[in-house]
Amino acid sequence: MKGSPTIPPAGCLLPLLLLVFAGVSGEASWFSVKGPAEPITVLLGTDATLPCQLSPKQSAAHMHIRWYRAQLTPAVLVFHNGQVQGEVQMPEYEGRTQMLGHDIDTGSVALQIQQVQASDDGLYHCQFSDGFTSQEVSIELQVVGLGSAPLVHMTGPENNGIRVLCSSSGWFPKPRVQWRDTIGDTLLSSSESQTLDRDGLFHIETSLLVTDRAIGNVICSIQNPIWDQEKSKAILLPEPFFPTTSPWKVALACILPILLVILAWTSFATWKEHQVKRREEKQLSKEQWEMRQMKEETKSAVKDRDDLQTDLDRRKALYKEDWKMALLYPDVCSALFQTGGRNCSSWLL
Template sequence: MEMTGQSFSRYFVATLLLQMITPSSEQFTVNGIEGPILAPLGGKVELSCQLSPPQTAEHMEIRWFRNHYKRPVHLYKDGKDLYGETISNYVERTELLTDAIGEGKVTLRIFSVNADDDGTYHCFFKDGDFYEEAITEVKVTATSLETQILVHPPNTKGLLVECNSGGWFPQPQMEWRDSREETIPPSSKSHSQDTDKLFNMKMTLLIQSTHGNVTCYLRNPVTGQEEKISIVLSNKPFLWNTVWKLILGLILALPLTFTMASSIALHHRLQSCSCNALPPWLVGILIFLTSFSMIVSLIFYLHYRKRVPISDPHFELDVMWLEDMTVILCVLMVFITMIISSAYFRLRVKLHVH
């Protein structure tokens, strides 16, 4: 019995010493913040994680990293911060709050939040060969306060309204709405990112009839914050479009009808006249002008039907070309009318003389 008791005592002491040598914190889990954390652009954000069960983490390695373990955002090891091993983007922008490290809780504070800080963060605890981690998601948000609507001068295709807004993150939802809050399909929509990776939005709307109030809506998909700007459109800008369509119709109709009718009349008079009233070269010119006006009018009409989309960077040039061609065809129509009228009356005079 005595030997058995001594053996038991020795076993108990050995077991106790082994437990003292082996840290009690060998088994633990890490709990982070559930759900994404919103981080305002230019502000600061705090990410916390806690050991479970609570225990001191002063002797542990604590590492915060993004996608690569060997590229830490912040590193705590051997009881001190190792700033020299952090990636350059976070140098002097992070701070580890260790007030509650005796209970296994630490907090990473990030200053001057930028768009690159958006994403997931790993909170990593290592004690000897044992380690655990928790993952926290950060969503950087920025909402623009500089949204404007530009109204371009009325042109041959209608009234072009453009909405511009910059400084968003992430990319916002953008749409046009009428006075009844119903969505209007945009003519074009585009976006770009500046050097800070903030989104600059552009949306256009080609209006050919009045919509009353037109509103440009933008919404941050993360925070739900909305920005909007409205403009009231009158009927006056659309009068030019109506007038231009009438002018276009006349341009397409008059050269064809007048030149054809005049050419036929000249042809009949030349056949009924025994004298050589007109030289052959003049008759050739009239036929050439008739054919030329028909071809130009047809090309012009086909181009008008196949419009350059508003999203095309050459849209404004196309509109200017269309308006310039309208003026040119008007001048050409008057010129042809003068030539044919002069030839027609000259023929009548000669017929009366003979």
């Protein structure tokens, strides 16, 4: 009929609908989300603000805004229909987060995290959803914990040196630990341990063995790898605290083995000589005993001889006396021996 509208063929209807849908979808998704290019760094225990901006600028009051970390649900914070949706929030962020939407009409919002903890460190995603369209941006939050001032003390002499200990707590992330001398040269530590406490903060213990008396003092330095700030402590190492090593002790330690060998050999030679001497003394004693016995026997024989000679001399003397008496008194002699039939001459004989 003339004047009635012309209906396009069915084959042309589908491409036309797709074209219209694409145009509507393209118009609805014509936005992007921008965030800071550099990580946001905050001190432990302070508040962190993570900004998020629609581009081009437009109202986000009717949009679904979600802040999340590794997964969409549960989220760090969800804003929808003009209010925060607490039922889908991660328990560790309850009471510590809020959305700053003072410029929400221009698409500028921000997530505020109060009393930042070590566990808050990491990547966050800011997502805007409008109907079937969503765009997001990732923002990195860096948490910095500057620990306590190092505690440094000596533990006394050890292995011809002095061991120095250094400890500190409350660092995040893992800090760099360094020993230095007064001119800035690095000293290699003997041991180092870094452990996490229940709050996720690092506790550091390190030790250094100083054997060079000329160093004088050492510095324990602990530095945060994100912020170029360090905390350090110096300690003086007086020379009297070093163990003394006298030259004669060193020399004695070198020659002591030789002395021990010489002493052992000398002791053995002395023992052998003593054994020979004892055998000689025994032999000599035996000979001396035999000689003494011979002397005593000879002495006894001489005494017996002398006694016999004395007795003989005595008898001779008596004999001479009797003879004289017989010559002087012949009558007496005859009278004494007359009865026996003997004369003085026979008696004298």
